[in-house]
Amino acid sequence: MPNNKKVILVGDGAVGSAYAFSLVNQGIGNELGIIDVDKRRTEGDALDLKHALPFLSPMKVYSADYSDCGDADVICITAGTAQKPGETRLDLVSRNLRILKSILGEIMKTDFNGIFLIAANPVDILSYATMKWTGFPPERVIGSGTSLDTARLRQTVAELIDVEAGSVHGYVLGEHGDSEFIAWSNIRIGNLPIESWTGPLDAEKKEAVLAKVRDAAYYIIERKGATAYGVASALARITRVILNNENAVLPLSVYMDGSNYGLNDVYVGTPAVLGANGVVKIAEVPLNEEEQKAMENSAGVLREILDDSFIPIDNEK
Incomplete structure (x- = not known):
């Protein structure tokens, strides 16, 4: 290397x-x-x-x-x-x-x-x-996977409960796109579950947060034509981790070989340990039944696109 x-x-x-x-x-x-x-x-x-x-x-x-x-x-x-x-x-x-x-x-x-x-x-x-x-x-x-989506989640939750975003710990998983989802069961602020700060979160409240995170790019593109600063900052952080061999845990799009989440032969967003030689290991997030189904659905969306678009282009001379 x-x-x-x-x-x-x-x-x-x-x-x-x-x-x-x-x-x-x-x-x-x-x-x-x-x-x-x-x-x-x-x-x-x-x-x-x-x-x-x-x-x-x-x-x-x-x-x-x-x-x-x-x-x-x-x-x-x-x-x-x-x-x-x-x-x-x-x-x-x-x-x-x-x-x-x-x-x-x-x-x-x-x-x-x-x-x-x-x-x-x-x-x-x-x-x-x-x-x-x-x-x-x-x-x-x-x-870059769900690194930007996760940043948007942290910022959204931080504004919701009036703390700084660095104190919010949690991930958006799956596709960097419309089938992504929030692993609500794992969100912590400090060392406390999110509902210790917000009170009970029903499906409507969770969907409102997800919509704000998931649809942020559409909102920005409609107003200024492109997103840039958030994803650029995420890419800079990823690059620094590689160049400095930090072995940091970051949300990335990484390859699934059947060992994690029950997924195989697809790239999908998940936390992973990253260093100078690339991905050291996938830091699989423990998901509840609903979240596991959301992960499988997101991978299925990507798998369908691979079959419909990648394979035909892969076969082009």
């Missing part, structure tokens, strides 16, 4: 640009190369980011080409067509699978042996495709 603290970003749109700024602003890594079909944009973004460096930490930032990928520790892929108002993440699948396939073809011409971090949507599908098309071991192909 490389140990250069080098990151290559593929895709310099709203998310990619915000991610690059997050890395520079937080001093994550020693080197950042930016790739996009619009070379002029990456040249401009790299120069703009360099002008922030005197206020921050030294870092090599530049407009990159695929030939720069070989010695990278992390390649983060945000490239793809954006989600439009009224579209679900799964509506993007065929378009973005073809874009991803062309990107991976270029990367695999190099000696890249690091970790793929997938952020383009639908992230669970594209993470699965990356593993299959590259032949990389699944622990070295991860998706």
